[in-house]
Amino acid sequence: MQQQLEQQQQRRQHQLPAAAAGEGGPAGAEPPPKPKQQFKFCRMCGGALELVLPDGNWRHVCTQCQYVDYQNPRMVVGTIVQHEGRILLCRRGIEPQRGLWTVPAGYLECGESSAAGAARETLEEAGAQVHIDAPYVMFDIPQISQIYLLFRARLAPPFTFAAREPESLEAALFRPEDIPWDSLAFSSVSIALKHYVQDLERGSFSVHQGVIQKQPGSGPNEPGSFQLVDHVQLDTPAPAPSR
Amino acid sequence: MQQQLEQQQQRRQHQLPAAAAGEGGPAGAEPPPKPKQQFKFCRMCGGALELVLPDGNWRHVCTQCQYVDYQNPRMVVGTIVQHEGRILLCRRGIEPQRGLWTVPAGYLECGESSAAGAARETLEEAGAQVHIDAPYVMFDIPQISQIYLLFRARLAPPFTFAAREPESLEAALFRPEDIPWDSLAFSSVSIALKHYVQDLERGSFSVHQGVIQKQPGSGPNEPGSFQLVDHVQLDTPAPAPSR
Numbered sequence: 068m069q070q071q072l073e074q075q076q077q078r079r080q081h082q083l084p085a086a087a088a089g090e091g092g093p094a095g096a097e098p099p100p101k102p103k104q105q106f107k108f109c110r111m112c113g114g115a116l117e118l119v120l121p122d123g124n125w126r127h128v129c130t131q132c133q134y135v136d137y138q139n140p141r142m143v144v145g146t147i148v149q150h151e152g153r154i155l156l157c158r159r160g161i162e163p164q165r166g167l168w169t170v171p172a173g174y175l176e177c178g179e180s181s182a183a184g185a186a187r188e189t190l191e192e193a194g195a196q197v198h199i200d201a202p203y204v205m206f207d208i209p210q211i212s213q214i215y216l217l218f219r220a221r222l223a224p225p226f227t228f229a230a231r232e233p234e235s236l237e238a239a240l241f242r243p244e245d246i247p248w249d250s251l252a253f254s255s256v257s258i259a260l261k262h263y264v265q266d267l268e269r270g271s272f273s274v275h276q277g278v279i280q281k282q283p284g285s286g287p288n289e290p291g292s293f294q295l296v297d298h299v300q301l302d303t304p305a306p307a308p309s310r
Numbered sequence: 311m312q313q314q315l316e317q318q319q320q321r322r323q324h325q326l327p328a329a330a331a332g333e334g335g336p337a338g339a340e341p342p343p344k345p346k347q348q349f350k351f352c353r354m355c356g357g358a359l360e361l362v363l364p365d366g367n368w369r370h371v372c373t374q375c376q377y378v379d380y381q382n383p384r385m386v387v388g389t390i391v392q393h394e395g396r397i398l399l400c401r402r403g404i405e406p407q408r409g410l411w412t413v414p415a416g417y418l419e420c421g422e423s424s425a426a427g428a429a430r431e432t433l434e435e436a437g438a439q440v441h442i443d444a445p446y447v448m449f450d451i452p453q454i455s456q457i458y459l460l461f462r463a464r465l466a467p468p469f470t471f472a473a474r475e476p477e478s479l480e481a482a483l484f485r486p487e488d489i490p491w492d493s494l495a496f497s498s499v500s501i502a503l504k505h506y507v508q509d510l511e512r513g514s515f516s517v518h519q520g521v522i523q524k525q526p527g528s529g530p531n532e533p534g535s536f537q538l539v540d541h542v543q544l545d546t547p548a549p550a551p552s553r
Contacts, residue, residue: 182540
């Protein structure tokens with residue numbers, strides 16, 4: 068499948084099959100509204116890009132060589148790190164949301180696994196070596212074309228951490244009852260931590276998957292500004308660490 | 311976090327912070343080997359791109375406007391569809407691996423959730439409406455910078471399916487003992503289906519996460535051509551459907 072898709076993507080990047088025209092939705096469905104053109108020039112030949120609708124989705128296509136500049140969602144990976152019943156958070160050193168708290172997380176890079184990426188971000192933002200235990204939450208945020216995958220993790224030897232400037236101003240371990248709910252930077256983190264604390268309290272971790280719908284521009288703690296929908300909670304016998 | 315990262319990515323796409331220089335790896339670590347330059351021209355201004363190593367990773371950066379053309383891994387979503395104890399597979403109608411069998415799957419599109427993308431691919435490739443139950447396997451394939459997320463699913467009313475040309479030559483339901491193991495198109499599918507059948511046999515589904523390491527160019531059924539490493543198997547009390 069991976070070879071297929073890689074080659075298919077490569078093929079589609081250079082030539083849109085005629086058979087694809089008209090596909091992509093039920094017959095008679097309205098085409099999606101034309102978005103703002105994000106890119107102007109072809110990466111391959113430098114020709115002018117235009118937005119066309121070859122397969123039910125708007126694509127940036129080169130008017131010269133027909134290269135299709137596909138956009139795909141990006142994956143954000145991070146950790147919820149536990150140490151002696153407390154949770155590692157970082158206070159953001161850069162905008163947006165400078166001064167507010169979050170978990171270590173960032174974009175997955177090409178060539179790395181999601182767990183390796185989560186560990187790398189934790190080292191980069193919190194100066195902490197961690198052991199990754201298991202995937203914990205996977206949240207789609209389709210409005211911004213991102214997928215969040217946060218792993219449960221534990222501090223690894225030498226069990227130290229330190230804020231890394233400029234990304235972080237502080238790094239600290241919080242007891243669940245001391246989490247700064249009113250000073251969290253992002254709603255995805257707020258939802259993830261609420262589930263984590265609930266799972267800690269009942270003594271067993273689930274895996275949580277779902278879709279975050281968020282009002283654009285809203286803060287993480289505004290009532291009604293976001294909700295988790297299509298939430299799938301898979302209970303597992305994995306015991307939570309003792310507090 | 312999503313806002314932060316979106317804006318951070320946008321910022322980084324236009325200007326590489328000086329503070330990032332020299333980051334990205336332990337002190338004294340060897341820089342990664344310079345890859346083949348994939349893209350030539352800047353999408354924003356049409357200027358010449360060059361490969362530079364600003365943050366421990368090779369990036370395509372515009373020599374004119376400093377735009378950074380980031381590459382990130384892509385997510386492939388699909389389904390393992392069950393109906394009356396049998397599993398829905400499609401026989402590929404296009405290269406590579408034309409004529410071999412696989413599960414419905416494809417790239418996640420911007421603006422859609424992973425479950426919606428998996429259902430869309432199933433309709434496009436197998437003509438089947440499905441109900442998505444839960445995430446089942448999540449495999450990283452870092453060698454090709456892809457993440458596979460396959461959901462457990464069931465045929466939904468009207469419980470029909472049909473091969474969709476040109477992508478599929480056939481679509482069929484297989485009893486676990488009749489799965490064409492020697493005619494599967496991709497190793498990721500082979501690994502996923504083996505776990506699925508094992509879970510069916512013991513009567514309970516796990517969630518499987520791990521990393522597929524694959525010899526480039528090897529077929530899905532060549533012994534030793536691929537392996538699943540760092541496999542995390544989260545047992546869940548969810549009962550498997552009866553056969």
